[in-house]
Amino acid sequence: MRPPLPRNEGPLTLTRGAADRALVVGLDCASPALVFDRWRAHLPHLGALMARGAHGPLRSCHPPITVPAWRIMASGLDAGQQGVYGFTSRVGPAPDDLALTHSGLFEAPAIWDRLGAVGLRTTLVGLPGTWPPFELVGKLVTGPMTPEGAPFTWPASLAARVEAVSGGAYAFDVPGFRDLDPEALIERVEAMTEARFDLISALADDDDWNLLWCVEIGLDRLQHALWHAVDPRHPRYTGPSPLADRLRAYYERLDARIGDLVARCDDGDTAFFVVSDHGARPMEGGVLINEWLRRQGHLRLKREPTSPERLALRDVDWTRTRAWAAGGYCARVFLNLTGREPEGIVTPEQAPALLAELAAGLEAIPGPKGDPMKTRAHLADDLYGVNRRGAAPDLTVYFDDLARRALETVGADSLHAEANDEGFDAANHDWEGLLIAAGAGVAATGRVEGAALMDVASMLERLLGVAEAAR
Numbered sequence: 001m002r003p004p005l006p007r008n009e010g011p012l013t014l015t016r017g018a019a020d021r022a023l024v025v026g027l028d029c030a031s032p033a034l035v036f037d038r039w040r041a042h043l044p045h046l047g048a049l050m051a052r053g054a055h056g057p058l059r060s061c062h063p064p065i066t067v068p069a070w071r072i073m074a075s076g077l078d079a080g081q082q083g084v085y086g087f088t089s090r091v092g093p094a095p096d097d098l099a100l101t102h103s104g105l106f107e108a109p110a111i112w113d114r115l116g117a118v119g120l121r122t123t124l125v126g127l128p129g130t131w132p133p134f135e136l137v138g139k140l141v142t143g144p145m146t147p148e149g150a151p152f153t154w155p156a157s158l159a160a161r162v163e164a165v166s167g168g169a170y171a172f173d174v175p176g177f178r179d180l181d182p183e184a185l186i187e188r189v190e191a192m193t194e195a196r197f198d199l200i201s202a203l204a205d206d207d208d209w210n211l212l213w214c215v216e217i218g219l220d221r222l223q224h225a226l227w228h229a230v231d232p233r234h235p236r237y238t239g240p241s242p243l244a245d246r247l248r249a250y251y252e253r254l255d256a257r258i259g260d261l262v263a264r265c266d267d268g269d270t271a272f273f274v275v276s277d278h279g280a281r282p283m284e285g286g287v288l289i290n291e292w293l294r295r296q297g298h299l300r301l302k303r304e305p306t307s308p309e310r311l312a313l314r315d316v317d318w319t320r321t322r323a324w325a326a327g328g329y330c331a332r333v334f335l336n337l338t339g340r341e342p343e344g345i346v347t348p349e350q351a352p353a354l355l356a357e358l359a360a361g362l363e364a365i366p367g368p369k370g371d372p373m374k375t376r377a378h379l380a381d382d383l384y385g386v387n388r389r390g391a392a393p394d395l396t397v398y399f400d401d402l403a404r405r406a407l408e409t410v411g412a413d414s415l416h417a418e419a420n421d422e423g424f425d426a427a428n429h430d431w432e433g434l435l436i437a438a439g440a441g442v443a444a445t446g447r448v449e450g451a452a453l454m455d456v457a458s459m460l461e462r463l464l465g466v467a468e469a470a471r
């Protein structure tokens, strides 16, 4: 058994019970380097919060992926305790029992459950992983991955208000954001964000909440398309550009809307948090993990690919396959285990040696030019204390410390590719998101190091004077 994790407020100095309410603005993918340094002079409202409180990088979680990360932040309980590890989740024993992650798959209680148990009310807007809507003490407007036309609020009657406030323009996300040209994407994201903040402002004015937690996904969508325009480390960076100015203008707009929101709520008893679930860094390429498994003889197909194609699980010969992987910002590698997978061939006795062999092999894959990569392959037991539904990946692999993605393509000549499985993408997630905390109960300590996403829920519970989650 691992020792219990410490529960604390991290490097912040917080006064227990000093806040009657807390407003949390989540900016998906917001970059500490841009907000704290490069564009700080352009962001006066965020700068004012920093000046009166504390700010610093916020270390993301395992895995640093949007859908699990926001619920991990909002609960203080890791992916193992949630039973959720990505945009898709295994929902049955067969390898292709993969479903889009939805709110019903998160098994751990969140901060709104703990607040509700003592009669405190929460308003949630736009949190990834909250569809379908669920009952809580308060109000809920669901987030990205809400299907068109589906119910999206708790209580149900709140939906009419959302439509009224936004003039019917409310959007959960920008559909097909990867396929839009930059101008069209920027326009769609800006409209979505204005409508979201109109709604958040209206719900903030209701003055019936102890915790209001909203998340805006727009920054993530823009940075995936535009990151090469702002990061000199990016292979496609070409110097100052109009696209970089557009991204900065979007940050400025967020800053103005947050400034307005803070002004509406700043009654001396309110704490303010601005947080991101991860940062952004250049996407330098991808590693074809299933092609590697195939070349090593661990993954066998019923027919050999004649050209590069995305692995289809129906083509896998499970009677001869020992391991396969789901791709993304990190790889989720699963063994084909007897007693777990329907056609498992790896016995539990064989598993530890096979995992050690796979981890060593994956960490040794060289970069495209033969140079070593900073790849790490983690055993489930090393990352997670519990493994609900047995859904934890047997290995979680971060290629080159998140510089490269895990791709599902098989049948290619090289183990490396420049583009994502879905096409061009400028950004990968980075380990460091950001935290700004100010207002009631938050000491003005300036820049702080060492804050962790896992501790955000505890920080809020400390300020609100309620019991923190038992890990």
Ligand SMILES: [Zn+2]
Residues within 6 Å of the ligand: 028, 029, 065, 066, 067, 220, 277, 278
């Ligand atoms: Zn995210």
